[in-house]
Amino acid sequence: MTEEATLYGVIRTTEDLGRLARAHRKQRHLTLETVSGLGNLSPRFLSEFERGKETAEIGKVLKALRTLGLEVSVQPRAGVAPTPARQTTKEIVL
Structure with a gap:
């Protein structure tokens, strides 16, 4: 990935995310x-995050991304059908 051509898209590893950031x-x-x-x-945290530290605190990672003007979007992987949300009901006994 070069400075001139930042590739945005699918992130599969902490290294991918850090490299992109x-x-x-x-x-x-x-x-x-x-x-x-x-x-x-x-x-120090930013440097470790950019190097792909796997144990970087998620809240700080999200804050760093926001500060850089980036956001995270989560979606099902290509070829993987999403499972329907599980509905839970509570039975009320009187």
């Missing part, structure tokens, strides 16, 4: 320190 940040000529200040996140 880093390319997006660099494309916008933002430093880790700038994003850190804007999002109130440590440069």
Whole structure:
């Protein structure tokens, strides 16, 4: 993935997400320190996230993505039929 051609799309690993976030940040000529200040996140966390740290806190990851102007969208994988939402009912006994 180059700075000039950030590829947005399917993310399958933490490394994919970190690589995309880093390319997006660099494309916008933002430093880790700038994003850190804007999002109130440590440069160390951002660096680890961009390197694909699997144990990065999801709340901080989402905050970093928002700070970069990115959002997450979840959908069924191609070729996998979604299962209907399970409905639960409570029986009231009087």
